[in-house]
Amino acid sequence: MTSFFFILRTAIAWAAVYFAFLIFSLTVVFPHSSPPPEPFLLMALFLASFVVSSAFSHLRRVRLIANQLNAGTLAYRQRRQIEIPFEAGEAFDIVDAAIRELPGAEQVESARDSLQVRAKIKQASPYKNHMPGNWLMNWFSSRSNQILATVTPCDETGSVTLICEPDRPAWTDWFLVDDGTNLENAE
Numbered sequence: 001m002t003s004f005f006f007i008l009r010t011a012i013a014w015a016a017v018y019f020a021f022l023i024f025s026l027t028v029v030f031p032h033s034s035p036p037p038e039p040f041l042l043m044a045l046f047l048a049s050f051v052v053s054s055a056f057s058h059l060r061r062v063r064l065i066a067n068q069l070n071a072g073t074l075a076y077r078q079r080r081q082i083e084i085p086f087e088a089g090e091a092f093d094i095v096d097a098a099i100r101e102l103p104g105a106e107q108v109e110s111a112r113d114s115l116q117v118r119a120k121i122k123q124a125s126p127y128k129n130h131m132p133g134n135w136l137m138n139w140f141s142s143r144s145n146q147i148l149a150t151v152t153p154c155d156e157t158g159s160v161t162l163i164c165e166p167d168r169p170a171w172t173d174w175f176l177v178d179d180g181t182n183l184e185n186a187e
Contacts, residue, residue, distance in 0.1 A: 002069050007055045013174040014051045018044060058177035065180050065187065076178045077165040078186035084151075084158045088115060091158025092151045099147055102185065115151035120144050120167060123181050145182055162186060 022040060059069060066073040084091040089112075096110045096117050104122035111117075123143045144167045152159045164182040166172070 002071065002074065003059050006059060006074055007052060009174070010055045010177070011048065011051055014047060017175070018047055054177050058179050061180040062183060065183050073183060076173045076182055077170070078163070078182045080160075080162040080164075080186050082160040082162060083154075084160060086158055087156060088151050088153035088158040091160060092117075095149045095151060095160055095162075099149060102147075115153070117147070117149040119147045121147060121181075121185060123166075123178070145178070145185060147185060 025040070059074070062073050063069055084094065086094065092110075092112060092115050096108075099105060099117050099119050100108050102119070102121055104124055105119050106122060107118075107120040109118045121144060123145050146165060146167045148163045150161045152161065164185040166176075166178050166182065168176070
């Protein structure tokens with residue numbers, strides 16, 4: 001049921017954009033004439049097939065990574081709280097090294113005095129651009145993710161708060177999928 005609502009949510013968001021475009025086209029571009037409906041219908045079918053196939057492939061990839069589908073695994077923005085049985089300085093070194101070793105890690109900034117690590121992760125397409133309409137996805141979204149890790153000292157351990165998210169505004173989550181890359185980074 002979660003899968004159905006995920007696909008429905010994405011389709012409704014794109015349908016709202018399409019209808020806004022349609023209303024704009026019919027009132028501003030063609031105010032006094034009746035345009036042929038075929039191009040608009042063809043555009044709607046193309047958009048619907050692209051949106052549903054992207055959402056479905058995101059669901060399949062998340063199921064492959066997490067072996068389950070729920071709101072937490074389907075989210076594009078992942079948050080983890082990890083307890084590391086080392087002193088905060090050692091925990092910071094471990095987290096810093098782990099983030100630097102992630103595939104595609106670039107622009108890694110670490111501040112030992114505040115025990116924070118920020119990094120941009122180049123998002124590799126798991127499908128190597130074989131999905132139809134992938135050029136549209138590349139045009140709309142930045143193809144990178146960001147990671148913020150903060151180590152909090154506890155008694156004799158370190159607690160790490162890890163945030164993995166796309167490098168784009170949160171409102172775009174209604175329209176674009178990340179193919180489970182942030183879930184993969186968090187895991």
